Amino acid sequence: MxxxxxxxxxxxxxxxxxxxxxxxxxxxxxxxxxxxxxxxxxxxxxxxxxxxxxASIRTQFGTPTNIQMSLFAAEMFRNIKAVFGDDVDIGYQEKGYLILGRHDQIAERMEAARMQRSHGADVRVLDPSELGERFPGIRFDDVGIGTFGLQHEGWFDxxxxxxxxxxxxxxxxxxxxxxxxxxxxxxxxxxxxxxxxxxxxxxxxxxxxxxxxxxxxxxxxxxxxxxVVPKKRTVFSFKTPFRLKNFPMLFDASGIWVRPEGEGYIGGIQPPDAMDIDADGDFEPHHDLMEEVFWPLLAHRIPAMEELRLNRAWAGHYEVNTLxxxxxxxxxxxxxxxxxxxxxxxxxxxxxxxxxxxxxxxxxxxxxxxxxxxxxxxxxxxxxxxxxxxxxx
Ligand SMILES: Cc1cc2nc3c(=O)[nH]c(=O)nc-3n(C[C@H](O)[C@H](O)[C@H](O)COP(=O)(O)OP(=O)(O)OC[C@H]3O[C@@H](n4cnc5c(N)ncnc54)[C@H](O)[C@@H]3O)c2cc1C
Structure with missing residues (x-):
């Protein structure tokens, strides 16, 4: 340069x-x-x-610039020791995002995956039967489409x-x-x-x-x-007996997300708009979202997760660009x-x-x-x- x-x-x-x-x-x-x-x-x-x-990374975005930025980061994360030294370990696990869409979202999600692939993302479109084979234990009977990142997606520390x-x-x-x-x-x-x-x-x-x-x-x-304003987002950390090898970062059409973390899982959901006021120094987790919103939706998608034990919850602020x-x-x-x-x-x-x-x-x-x-x-x-x-x- x-x-x-x-x-x-x-x-x-x-x-x-x-x-x-x-x-x-x-x-x-x-x-x-x-x-x-x-x-x-x-x-x-x-x-x-x-x-x-x-701390998760995806290439499944609707904006090409975001896809390019994720691909650059994924490459860096893969080679993190070469970049920052042999003693550095960011625990990068490339296990993919699985984003589920409703029946009425099939066309739009297929188009999104096509666009993502055209920008270098390795995204596979899966129908409900393919989803069931690949991810046993997750319900797909009310799902229209799943898109799964075969590479460059996962989580890290x-x-x-x-x-x-x-x-x-x-x-x-x-x-x-x-x-x-x-x-x-x-x-x-x-x-x-x-x-x-x-x-x-x-x-x-x-x-x-x-x-x-x-x-x-x-x-x-x-x-x-x-x-750019602060909006509070809560993360729930929990354990359940449910185990699935290669569980991805799952984004459900309902709005919940869940992924493995250590021996358990973390997950969350955006609060409804009426509750989503500017956070102004407030870091108290939205505990009520767990019982009333997150858990029922999670148990619907993964019935074995009906049984869960909440370890802790924390809240941080998204720096939301309201435009x-x-x-x-x-x-x-x-x-x-x-x-x-x-x-x-x-x-x-x-x-x-x-x-x-x-x-x-x-x-x-x-x-x-x-x-x-x-x-x-x-x-x-x-x-x-x-x-x-x-x-x-
Ligand atoms: C619950 C949650 C989950 C998220 N999940 C993901 C995810 O999976 N993947 C992902 O990529 N991103 C995720 N994000 C978003 C991500 O964390 C942020 O986009 C990112 O951390 C922003 O980095 P930053 O350095 O801009 O902001 P910050 O990390 O907030 O850092 C800003 C810094 O500025 C300092 N500062 C502020 N004002 C002043 C001042 N006046 N003078 C001096 N210093 C000041 C603060 O102390 C702070 O350290 C998540 C965020 C939250 C809250």
Whole structure:
């Protein structure tokens, strides 16, 4: 990549979880020679979406850019030791997503699978009898279609991935500082610095906004209407006697998802819209969803899971882009050195490696060089033109 940056340039990244850390590390890998400071308000990451996520990866998206980003990450996860060192293990298990559709969704799902395959995803369409043979114990009598990722889909350990990329970034002279960004300084069409809690100011030539579910609020302090808000999502961890070799990440047409985790399973469901208010610091799991919604739907799909023992539940925040459930990657049109890397609405861990590389390309070369993420850029937010992601969980 030909660099247009100099060693005196300064990048400040707001938010040091998976997006911010992949941005920082990728900048160094792309040859950025200036200073890189990641400002992270909580180095325990206890409330970050990254640490609380279900850490799964799929190629079954309705948006080609998302498919390309997942393929890039899957390749990296397969070769994680070569990327971050022999001691790194992110527990990547490529066991596929099985996405079930109703009878009235057959045509649309077949078309989605065709599009996904045309972009390099290895997705197989299965009818109910094929599903029954492949996944005994799961009910398919009311299912019209299943699509299954034969490759590049599964799950991993997000905390190990975050630890690996942070360590690698630090080794490449990225500085992490533990404090909160409280505001921004601007001059003309540029962000010139960020204000830090405690009163200091950090000057910058490029500012990357990677503050997860809080990105919308930070942008608002600049007068920018970035439609990214925190929405609470609960994960239930449970055990059941049901065992199926090669159980996939199952997305049911009812809205529930479930996958193996250790000796048991994790799963969840999005709350109904009326309950899905902006979360505002609330991390209390939606316990009522378990008894009243999740469990009955799960037992319907997998009757042997009627018998389950809940171990624990936790809640994290999706950084939901209310315009279209897609990430926002790229520079603002008026503050031209402000780069967004946020808004991934529940699929940001899997897309962070590609987003980090894209952000690095923008800063070092002035344009995307590998995956063209222009469709995810600020222009659609400005013009309120959604890039609708049809497969959202
Ligand atoms: C329950 C759940 C399940 C999920 N499942 C998946 C999944 O299976 N696969 C997937 O790919 N994604 C999943 N996601 C989404 C994924 O977790 C997020 O998209 C991703 O973690 C976003 O990363 P981030 O770095 O942008 O945000 P975060 O991880 O939230 O990090 C943002 C960081 O910014 C810091 N910060 C915020 N404000 C400031 C400030 N003012 N100053 C300094 N620092 C600040 C925060 O402390 C935080 O550490 C899930 C999310 C949840 C909640």
């Amino acid at each position: 030909s660099s247009t940056t100099t060693s005196s340039e300064r990048v400040v990244i707001v938010g040091g979880a998976i997006m911010g850390s992949f941005g920082a590390w990728s900048l160094r890998k792309a040859g950025f020679a200036g200073s890189i400071t990641v400002v992270e308000k909580d180095s325990t990451y206890q409330f970050s979406s990254t640490a609380l996520s279900a 997000a905390w190990s991935l975050l630890s690996a990329v942070r360590r690698a970034a630090r080794q490449l002279d990225v500085r992490y500082t533990e404090t909160a960004v409280t505001g921004f300084r601007t001059q003309g069409d540029r962000v010139t610095g960020v204000d830090l809690a405690g009163g200091d100011m950090l000057e910058c030539d490029h500012c990357v906004l990677a503050a997860g579910a809080l990105s919308g609020r930070l942008a608002a302090s600049l007068g920018i209407a970035l439609p 279209d459930h897609n990430g926002v990657v790229g520079a603002h049109d008026e503050l031209r050195n402000l780069i967004f890397a946020t808004g991934f609405s529940g699929h940001g861990v899997m897309h962070a490696p590609a987003v980090g590389r894209g952000v690095a390309e923008l800063i070092v070369a002035g344009a995307f060089q590998s995956i063209d993420m222009t469709p995810l850029g600020w222009a659609r937010i400005r013009s309120s033109t959604p890039l609708v992601e049809s497969i959202v969980y």
